[in-house]
Every structure is written in C-alpha cells, then in structure tokens.
Amino acid sequence: MKKYCFLFFTLLFPLIVSAQDTIEERTEGMQKYEGFFNFWWDQDTGKIWLEIDKFEEEFIYVNSLAAGVGSNDIGLDRSQLGDTRIVFFRKTGPKILMIQPNYGYRASSGVELEQKSVNEAFASSVIFGFEAEIAEDDRVLVDATDFLMQDAHGVASRLRDNNQGNYSVDRSRSAIHLPGTFNFPKNSEFETMLTFTGSGAGRWLRSVTPTPGAVTVRQHHSFVELPDDGYEPREFDPRSGFFAISYQDYSTPIGERLTKRYAVRHRLEKKNPDAEVSEAVEPIVFYLDNGTPEPVRTALLEGGAWWNQAFEAAGYRDAFQIRMLPDDAHPLDIRYNVINWVHRSTRGWSYGSSVVDPRTGEIIKGNVLLGSLRVRQDYMIAEGLLAPYEEGRDPDPQMLEMALNRIRQLSAHEIGHTLGITHNFASSVNNLASVMDYPHPRATVQPDGSLSLENAYGNAIGEWDKRAVIWGYQDFPEGTNEEEALNQIIEGTADMDLLFISDEAARPQSGLHPDAHLWEYGDDAVSQLNLIMDIRSSALNRFGERNIRQDRMMAELEDVLVPVYLYHRYQTEATVKLIGGVDYTYQKRGDNQHGPRIVDGGRQLQALDALLRTLDPDELALPESILDIIPPRPMGLSATRENFRGYTSPALDPVAMAETAAELTASLIFNPNRAARLALQSARNPDYPGLETVLHRVTDSTILSDPASGYSGTIQRAIDTAVLRNLIRLAANDRSAPDVASGTHLFLDELRESLASRAENAADTAWKGHYMMELQMIERFQSDPGSISIPPAPYTPPGSPIGSVQPDNLHLHCSF
Structure with a gap:
C-alpha cells in the first residue's frame, strides 16, 4: 500500500510543481517583449505567450494584411486594414474570453440600468477563448498562438467568394513572423506568416502565386490602448462632406432622432484656440x-x-x-x-x-x-x-x-x-x-x-x-x-x-x-x-x-x-x-x-x-x-x-470595337431609372422630353437612319445591334416602371413594322439580312418575353x- 501511495505521489508531484509556477518561472529563457500587453516568444515551441493583466478594460483590436496576394481582382493587398473592434478580456474560471461589446446600440444617459437593458437586448461577440496557463494575482498567462494563427483577415473566404478555390490555413507551413512582432507602451503588435493550402485555384490566383496550391501571406494583429477622453466628437452634418460613425441611442428623448452620428476625423487642437493662426x-x-x-x-x-x-x-x-x-x-x-x-x-x-x-x-x-x-x-x-x-x-x-x-x-x-x-x-x-x-x-x-x-x-x-x-x-x-x-x-x-x-x-x-x-x-x-x-x-x-x-x-x-x-x-x-x-x-x-x-x-x-x-x-x-x-x-x-476582343480574332476587329462603344452609350440612355424619370417628368410637364421622344430620336439616328454601304455600313449595323439590344433589355426589365414597360413594348411593336418594311424592300443583301435579324429579335421577345435570349455585346476592356x-x-x- 505504501508503495502505491509513493508511486501516486511521484506521478502527482510534477503537476503540483507546475501548478505552483509563476509567470516569470514559466517564461524563463524566453524572449520578453514589454509594452501594452507583455508577451514572450518561445523559440523552442514557436509560440507567443501573452500576459493579460487588464480585465474588463476595453482596448482596440485591429487585424490587417502585412503581405498580400497581389491581385486587384481578389482584393488582398499588402498593408490592407481589416476589422477594427473594441474588445476586452473577461476571466471566467480557467477561460479567458475576448469579448466585443455591441457599440451599435447604446444608452448614453449614464443611467446604469438603462445601459444594462440595452446591453442585454443586443448580442455581443466573443472573438476568442483562451485557456489560462498560469494565474497569478491579477495576471494570467495564456498561449496566444492559436489566436494569432487564425485567418482573422478572412483570406480563405475572400478566395472562395471570388471563385479562386477552397483553402484553409496549413499550420505545418505557418509560423510567427518575428520581424513584424513588437511592443510599445500603448500598442502591442503581432505578425504571422500563414500558408493557405487547397485546391481549385482560379485564374486570378494562379496568375500571382508561384505554386497555386500553397498561398502564403502575412497577417498582422494590433492591440491598441483606447484614446483618452480628451477628444471632442463633432456631430455629423450630411452637408459637410465628411464620413460618419453612427449608433442607436435608446436614451434619446421621444421625438428626437434615435440614430446619433458623428463625423470621422483626427484629433486636432490649436495651442491657442483664441488665435486666428x-x-x-x-x-x-x-x-x-x-x-x-x-x-x-x-x-x-x-x-x-x-x-x-x-x-x-x-x-x-x-x-x-x-x-x-x-x-x-x-x-x-x-x-x-x-x-x-x-x-x-x-x-x-x-x-x-x-x-x-x-x-x-x-x-x-x-x-x-x-x-x-x-x-x-x-x-x-x-x-x-x-x-x-x-x-x-x-x-x-x-x-x-x-x-x-x-x-x-x-x-x-x-x-x-x-x-x-x-x-x-x-x-x-x-x-x-x-x-x-x-x-x-x-x-x-x-x-x-x-x-x-x-x-x-x-x-x-x-x-x-x-x-x-x-x-x-x-x-x-x-x-x-x-x-x-x-x-x-x-x-x-x-x-x-x-x-x-x-x-x-x-x-x-x-x-x-x-x-x-x-x-x-x-x-x-x-x-x-x-x-x-x-x-x-x-x-x-x-x-x-x-x-x-x-x-x-x-x-x-x-x-x-x-x-x-x-x-x-x-x-x-x-x-x-x-x-x-x-x-x-x-x-x-x-x-x-x-x-x-x-x-x-x-x-x-x-x-x-x-x-x-x-x-x-x-x-x-x-x-x-x-x-x-x-x-x-x-x-x-x-x-x-x-x-478588345472581337469576331475576327486574332485580327483587330473594328466592327466589334464600334459595337462595344455603342453598347456603352445605349446602355446608359436606356437605363430603367432614367426611363422612369423621363416618363414622369413629361407627365408632370409636357414641355420636358419624355421617354417616347428619346426613343424616337435615338432610333431615327441609328436603326431607322439611311443605310450606308461598305465599311461604314458594317459599322452602322453593329451600332444598330447595340441599340436594339438595350431597347429590348429595357422592355424586358422586370424593374422597369409600368409606364416604361408599356411604352417600350408599344414602341417595339411600331419598330417591328418599320423593320419588316425595310427587310422587304432592301436591295443590299447585308442590310436585308440585318433587318430580318432585328425583326426576329423583336418577334422572339414579343412571343415569349420571359425567355428572351439577346446576343451579348462584345467584351469591353x-x-x-x-x-x-x-x-x-x-x-x-x-x-x-
């Protein structure tokens, strides 16, 4: 029995000693970074150990991208800022939670119970949970490595959302990046090299990565002390030209605006406010x-x-x-x-x-x-x-x-x-x-x-x-x-x-x-x-x-x-x-x-x-x-x-170029919102041009203009195609105003009759074929508006x- 007790005590002894370690003893031999939050770098394990000595004290947490992917289309650039959050640490048993309070909904009255009712009405967010390694008075040591090595910037989701592949962090190819890790009295800075591995790399990603199956970037994390209360917020005025932050203030008296807005600006004060300069x-x-x-x-x-x-x-x-x-x-x-x-x-x-x-x-x-x-x-x-x-x-x-x-x-x-x-x-x-x-x-x-x-x-x-x-x-x-x-x-x-x-x-x-x-x-x-x-x-x-x-x-x-x-x-x-x-x-x-x-x-x-x-x-x-x-x-x-891309590839195609340019103009003129405003303004006052006037002027100058021959005729037909394409799109748009939809349908019916006459009487076979094609586009739309298939415009650079x-x-x- 004594032998078993001695063995049990021997096995338990290391645990007892470990539980009695101090933070200084636990971090002995590690590189210490003193500052806003003290932390240590453990060379042997590749870990960051963070000392948390501020509980229930808010600070700012910012994630960003120190080294990016290099594609404008993907949008993951070097030095790109990510989310800015106010957070605080809360100790709950062995857990240390990083919590983001909800500043979108507040009670600014200063009445504690009013603030409590608002805080409990809207969700907060727990950003991360840590396990306490050492608890010593009001100080706790946690392993921050998992927190720092997460995809805080959303690289994987950005790649997925842009159809560039399915990726996730590969911890075996990721590490703390010490050159970007430092500490100051009011901010602690951490940086990691993250490698994302996966499959299905899209064209954009393949064009900027040496091995598309392994995408390595660097992410940065900043813990920042909140500014003091010396800053004076300036109430936002939409006429000012400034951006604004906003929140709902539920302590606002009834009858006043619930949403509060303040201008976004730097803190700047004169040494002598009474001086002109x-x-x-x-x-x-x-x-x-x-x-x-x-x-x-x-x-x-x-x-x-x-x-x-x-x-x-x-x-x-x-x-x-x-x-x-x-x-x-x-x-x-x-x-x-x-x-x-x-x-x-x-x-x-x-x-x-x-x-x-x-x-x-x-x-x-x-x-x-x-x-x-x-x-x-x-x-x-x-x-x-x-x-x-x-x-x-x-x-x-x-x-x-x-x-x-x-x-x-x-x-x-x-x-x-x-x-x-x-x-x-x-x-x-x-x-x-x-x-x-x-x-x-x-x-x-x-x-x-x-x-x-x-x-x-x-x-x-x-x-x-x-x-x-x-x-x-x-x-x-x-x-x-x-x-x-x-x-x-x-x-x-x-x-x-x-x-x-x-x-x-x-x-x-x-x-x-x-x-x-x-x-x-x-x-x-x-x-x-x-x-x-x-x-x-x-x-x-x-x-x-x-x-x-x-x-x-x-x-x-x-x-x-x-x-x-x-x-x-x-x-x-x-x-x-x-x-x-x-x-x-x-x-x-x-x-x-x-x-x-x-x-x-x-x-x-x-x-x-x-x-x-x-x-x-x-x-x-x-x-x-x-x-x-x-x-x-x-x-x-x-x-x-x-x-440009065209019909004559690989040769330069002036016809496709003309159609592309015409597409730009026609799509703007036949915009549904613009058409609705035209219909409304002429209804209010017939002295203003209405939609019908614009439709006639555009088609008289294009589709119904005198046909040219040769090279000019080829360009003219390309322009006409772009105009008709966008006219049909306007009629088919389910968001068009009722007067726009009905007016455009009626106009297309009149245009169909004109095109039928032109197709019948055209002597030039190119124009005859063109009029017949346009006529068929209108007839297909009229017979089944819900399934109309309009030939797409050429690619626009x-x-x-x-x-x-x-x-x-x-x-x-x-x-x-």
Whole structure:
C-alpha cells in the first residue's frame, strides 16, 4: 500500500510543481517583449505567450494584411486594414474570453440600468477563448498562438467568394513572423506568416502565386490602448462632406432622432484656440512608404503636402505634415499614418482607409494604399494622345509630367479620405474646387491638329477642400456656440457657390445630378462631350507607329489604342445624366440651398444630340490606316483583359470595337431609372422630353437612319445591334416602371413594322439580312418575353480607374 501511495505521489508531484509556477518561472529563457500587453516568444515551441493583466478594460483590436496576394481582382493587398473592434478580456474560471461589446446600440444617459437593458437586448461577440496557463494575482498567462494563427483577415473566404478555390490555413507551413512582432507602451503588435493550402485555384490566383496550391501571406494583429477622453466628437452634418460613425441611442428623448452620428476625423487642437493662426498641439503627420521609388516618391510627397494649404485656411500653422517612413518602422504600426505604395499584377483602385474609434469617430490611424500601376496607365494614355515618338526613342517630357501630376492628385485624394472627407464629384463645375473628385486629363487640340497635355491636372488643394477642413477641424474659442458656427461655415460654403455632391448622385447608372460626374472636366457636360470627341478624333487621325517606342512590337499599338478609342466613355457617362436629370443640393430645412429642379428640357435635348454623336458610324469607324499597321499578336505577347476582343480574332476587329462603344452609350440612355424619370417628368410637364421622344430620336439616328454601304455600313449595323439590344433589355426589365414597360413594348411593336418594311424592300443583301435579324429579335421577345435570349455585346476592356468596382464600406474608400 505504501508503495502505491509513493508511486501516486511521484506521478502527482510534477503537476503540483507546475501548478505552483509563476509567470516569470514559466517564461524563463524566453524572449520578453514589454509594452501594452507583455508577451514572450518561445523559440523552442514557436509560440507567443501573452500576459493579460487588464480585465474588463476595453482596448482596440485591429487585424490587417502585412503581405498580400497581389491581385486587384481578389482584393488582398499588402498593408490592407481589416476589422477594427473594441474588445476586452473577461476571466471566467480557467477561460479567458475576448469579448466585443455591441457599440451599435447604446444608452448614453449614464443611467446604469438603462445601459444594462440595452446591453442585454443586443448580442455581443466573443472573438476568442483562451485557456489560462498560469494565474497569478491579477495576471494570467495564456498561449496566444492559436489566436494569432487564425485567418482573422478572412483570406480563405475572400478566395472562395471570388471563385479562386477552397483553402484553409496549413499550420505545418505557418509560423510567427518575428520581424513584424513588437511592443510599445500603448500598442502591442503581432505578425504571422500563414500558408493557405487547397485546391481549385482560379485564374486570378494562379496568375500571382508561384505554386497555386500553397498561398502564403502575412497577417498582422494590433492591440491598441483606447484614446483618452480628451477628444471632442463633432456631430455629423450630411452637408459637410465628411464620413460618419453612427449608433442607436435608446436614451434619446421621444421625438428626437434615435440614430446619433458623428463625423470621422483626427484629433486636432490649436495651442491657442483664441488665435486666428496657431500651431497644433499635436500635428497630423503622414508617412510615405520608404519603398516608393523616384520620381514617384517626390510627387507623392508634394501632392500629399497640399493638405497643409487647407489646414492653413482653418487657422493652423504646419498642422499637416508628410514625411518618409523611418527605415525601422512597420507600416502597420498603429502609431503611424502611412501612405503605402502597393504592387499588383493588374491596375486597380487605390484606397484611403482608417482605424476609427467606433465610440466617437476619432481617427487613430490613416492608411492609404496606392496602386503602383496607375502611373503607368496614365503614361500610356499620354502616349496614345501625343504620338510622341517622332524619332522612335525620345519620349515627350509632357508624358512623364502628366503622369506625375496625376500621382500628386492621387496622393492628395486618398489622404483626404483618411482625413475623414468623402468624394465630391461636383468639383468640375466649381473650377476644380476639390481633389476629392475623379479627374480626367485635360487635353487641348493645337492648330496643327496635334494635342497638348500642358496643365492636364490641377496642382493645388481646392477651395471646397479648404471649406471642408474648416468645418471638420476648426478649433473654436471658448464660449463659441459650435452648432451655430459649424452651420455658418456650411452656409458660407454654399454662398461661395461651392457645390458638394457625393457618390450616389454621380454614378452613371444610378445618378441623376447634372453637375456631379466621375472622370470628366469642364462646367458644361454637353460642350465638353463634343470637345472630347474632337480630341478623340484628332488622336485617332494621327495614330500610328509614333505612338510606341522604336523597339516595341507593332502589335503593342493595340494596347495604346484602347484608351484612345474609348477616350469619350467617361464624358458620355457624365452627359447622359442630364437626360431625366435633377439638379439638387443636400438641403436642410431653413438653410440657403435650393430644392430639386428638373434639368431644363432644352438642355436635355442638347445632351441627347451630343450623345447621338457617340453613335455615329463616322465617329466610331476606326480609320483604316490603323487597321493596316496593327498585326495579330505574336507568340509570347498574349492579349490581356486590357485589349478588345472581337469576331475576327486574332485580327483587330473594328466592327466589334464600334459595337462595344455603342453598347456603352445605349446602355446608359436606356437605363430603367432614367426611363422612369423621363416618363414622369413629361407627365408632370409636357414641355420636358419624355421617354417616347428619346426613343424616337435615338432610333431615327441609328436603326431607322439611311443605310450606308461598305465599311461604314458594317459599322452602322453593329451600332444598330447595340441599340436594339438595350431597347429590348429595357422592355424586358422586370424593374422597369409600368409606364416604361408599356411604352417600350408599344414602341417595339411600331419598330417591328418599320423593320419588316425595310427587310422587304432592301436591295443590299447585308442590310436585308440585318433587318430580318432585328425583326426576329423583336418577334422572339414579343412571343415569349420571359425567355428572351439577346446576343451579348462584345467584351469591353475595363475603364475606371482611368478596372472593376471594388467594395466600399464605412472606412474603406475606393478611389481613383
């Protein structure tokens, strides 16, 4: 019996000793990182041991992507921010829970029971559960490795959702990344190298990974101390041009607005609020990625520095600064606002995002991602417009200057988002009043027919940008009625005729504002479209071997040709918004801004006439001289998504190009929302053009126009096909308004009769066949509208950013 007792005690003894270990004893020999949360690196096991000494104390947890996948389409970029959460640790027996409270629903009254009732009404989220290894007084040691090695950024789900394969973390090929792991008094930073293995890799993923079955990225985790309570939230005003955080406040008195909104902005205070001009207590400093090459580096620094002009207008001296990121700094360190120079396999959007305190709207970190291929795209646009290689080798210095000026704009624009400022797409009508617009390069036609890109882009902050910063960052003297003062700033901006219209009104398909557009310039969209068409015509007439360098393959001319041929696409999107358009402001009751006004009927018809030029065969027919110099692509120089695709592959197809261009215009004109507005405005006032008027004008200029012969006739038939395709789509759209559906059906019946007559009487066999095909398209739709199959349009090369549309959320702002 004694022997058994001794054996039992011997087996139990190691457990008793282990249970009595202190944190210091347990971590002896490990590398210690002291800071916000102390932690240790265990070289032998490859683990991170975290000391938790703050329970029920909230802090910010941010996950991000330190090294990405490199595909714009997939959208997993280097230095990309992920979720920002407020969390706290709670000890429950041996478990330590990381809990995210629900800040979307609150009671701000300060009454404990009111707060308790709201907290219990809405779910919170347990982000992770840890097991206590050592518990010592108010300190606990946990193994944080599993937490850090999880796919916090959602890489696997992003790949799956984009049809790029089914992947999961392979722990055998993943590890803590010590170079990105460090600790400071107010933030603890961790980084891991994660390898995702799986199958079914999609084309995008295969194009950017050396072994598609193993995708290795780095994920970063930040634990950050909450800001102190010295920040003063600023109540959001939709007229201000700022983003906002929002929440439901259930302690709000009945009759007042339940949803509270506060502007998203940095903390900025004057050293002397009573002074007209003062230095800041703590300036806003941005750091440029030290991997950015020249001459882009200098251009980004210069463009970003423009914002100091706006802060000077708000009464600050040197309150906004931009510097190079120190060589020993990590771009995802929460202490740095960073402008990241990000490489991808294809061009795409740039972003301005922020780490924001969800309680108050205070920006803690600004994070800009600039796509490095954008500058090359602008350079190629300049090649297409200028035909600069007279001798074949020496580039025109205008091209580089134009591209760098664009980069200056890009830097200022994205930093603007990280200052809390949204898009303002009405900049053009106010003499380029904002860098928060999407600018189009301004070109001018010279007397000899050549083009100039001098002053292609603006070179300073805009007047509206200054007014936005004044509203968002003005530090008022003590005793000022801030609500009244802020309202006076906004009304003063309106008195200066500085218009603010953001995303929802400017998008070409859904927008209707006549003065808010993407990628255009000039204060008159109608005359500007005609000018753009003149510039396009000039560039195409001069297009030839001078558009590429001496050592390039002639097939590469197609790359330069695409943006020139579709040069009018953005101005077309702008001009079409006048048709059925409504001029309005973000009006507040009792302010000095006007209510909604339908665009003048005469101006709408002028816009339609300008748009019909983009459906003119003479405009869309590619000069035959270009067809004679661009051969099919050789082996090793495959076509990309930036190129046209057509019916004559592998030869360049001018008919498919014309149909593609016509498709852009026709799809915009026959948009269901626009058609509904046309029907409504003419019903309210017959002096405005109605849907029937637009249908007749478009088809009279295309499908029912006099048939041309030869090459022009071929182009004309392609345009007619695009117009009819979109007309039938409008009639078939189940979201079309009743008057639109019935009116379009009736119009198609009348058009069918005209086409039947033309098919019967046509002498030209090409036109006879064309009319019969169009007639059959209408008849098939009329006989069975629910199963109509319309021949698709040819592939359209991507356009913006001047790509494809990427997701927007509150603090991730897509830009040019």
